Amino acid sequence: MIPCMCIVQDGQISSASEATLKSKLNAFAxxxxxxxxxxxxxxxxxxxxxxxxxxxxxxxVTMRAPEPVNQDDRGPLLHELCQFWIAETxxxxxxxxxxxxDPVAA
Amino acid sequence: MPLYSCNAAPGAISDAAKPKIAADITRIHCDVTxxxxxxxxxxxxxxxxxxxxxxxxxxxxxxxxxxRTDAQKAEIxxxxxxxxxxxxxxxxxxxxxxxxxxxxxxxxxxxxIMPEPGxxxxxxxxxxxxxxxxx
Numbered sequence: 612m613i614p615c616m617c618i619v620q621d622g623q624i625s626s627a628s629e630a631t632l633k634s635k636l637n638a639f640a641x642x643x644x645x646x647x648x649x650x651x652x653x654x655x656x657x658x659x660x661x662x663x664x665x666x667x668x669x670x671x672v673t674m675r676a677p678e679p680v681n682q683d684d685r686g687p688l689l690h691e692l693c694q695f696w697i698a699e700t701x702x703x704x705x706x707x708x709x710x711x712x713d714p715v716a717a
Numbered sequence: 718m719p720l721y722s723c724n725a726a727p728g729a730i731s732d733a734a735k736p737k738i739a740a741d742i743t744r745i746h747c748d749v750t751x752x753x754x755x756x757x758x759x760x761x762x763x764x765x766x767x768x769x770x771x772x773x774x775x776x777x778x779x780x781x782x783x784x785r786t787d788a789q790k791a792e793i794x795x796x797x798x799x800x801x802x803x804x805x806x807x808x809x810x811x812x813x814x815x816x817x818x819x820x821x822x823x824x825x826x827x828x829x830i831m832p833e834p835g836x837x838x839x840x841x842x843x844x845x846x847x848x849x850x851x852x
Contacts, residue, residue: 616767618720618760651767658732659761661739663754671720671758682822689825704828705844708718708758712823 612649613640618671621654628699635695636674643688644677672696673710685711718824718831719746719781721759723801724768729775734804735761741800742777749792750785753837755845756826774811775801783818784834790816 615636624632633650640648660667672692680688693709696702721742723730730738739759746757762768770776777797781790794814802809821831827844 618722653762653765653767655760656762659735661736661743661759663757664736664740664743664759667758667760669758685823686825686830689830690828693825693828705826707826708720709825710718710819710823712819 613644613646613677614651614675615640615648616651616653616671616673618653618655620660620667620670621657623668624670624700631699632696635699636672636692639692639695640674646677648674668702669706669708670696670700670702671708671710673712675712675714677714679713679715680711718819718821718826719752719757719779721746721757721777721779721797722762722765722768723759723775723777724762724765724770725775725805725807726770727763729763729807730761730801730805737804738800741804742797745793745796745800746779746781749789749796750781750834752782752834753841753845755841756831756837771813773813774807775805775813777801777812777814779814779816780819781816782821782824782831782834784821785816785818 636650637648640646662669689709689711693707696707742759743754743757747754768776768778798812798814801807801812821833824831832840
């Protein structure tokens with residue numbers, strides 16, 4: 612299983628979009644790493660998220676690779692991950708932080 | 718990135734204290750590292766299972782870009798611990814603050830791989846020109 616953590620602002624992403632994103636994250640993990648994603652979906656409570664000291668609209672999506680990822684591959688993978696996220700949520704690229712870490716970062 | 722995630726016991730950090738601590742987190746991180754505020758995320762949780770308190774009343778975990786010195790990290794930890802103590806009234810000994818290095822090249826923000834510490838100007842000019850104009 613590929614550890615995947617999604618930190619989102621409560622109320623920002625609908626249940627339907629959450630289900631779609633989980634499905635897409637799992638498909639991404641399968642295609643990229645050959646394993647299912649073990650998704651931890653975490654909602655930041657209302658009035659509890661801040662970016663640059665202001666109420667946050669940001670989402671953080673992290674995935675830990677089972678083997679070190681070549682940097683030439685990591686960039687396109689991160690773009691793919693963030694693109695399907697913003698396509699589903701309507702967020703802007705400035706509101707999504709994507710991380711694909713190597714296993715040593717655990 | 719950085720992402721500062723603060724887990725606390727129920728009621729230990731009030732809604733009124735959160736924006737004050739978040740402002741301090743942002744200011745402290747930027748003062749110590751020179752990073753622009755636009756990068757700083759501060760999220761608050763209560764009894765979050767993904768970040769066990771292990772007997773503390775508050776646990777602030779900072780995932781920061783790799784490249785900061787040990788002295789910078791120690792300064793961040795001490796000042797942020799003090800901020801939580803000041804605004805939430807939690808005894809210092811009940812507050813845990815730690816940081817973890819994350820290579821910038823692992824992170825995509827604003828549609829681009831994050832810049833290394835100290836190389837933010839071009840990234841900011843592209844994604845947040847208003848922040849550059851204010852500087």
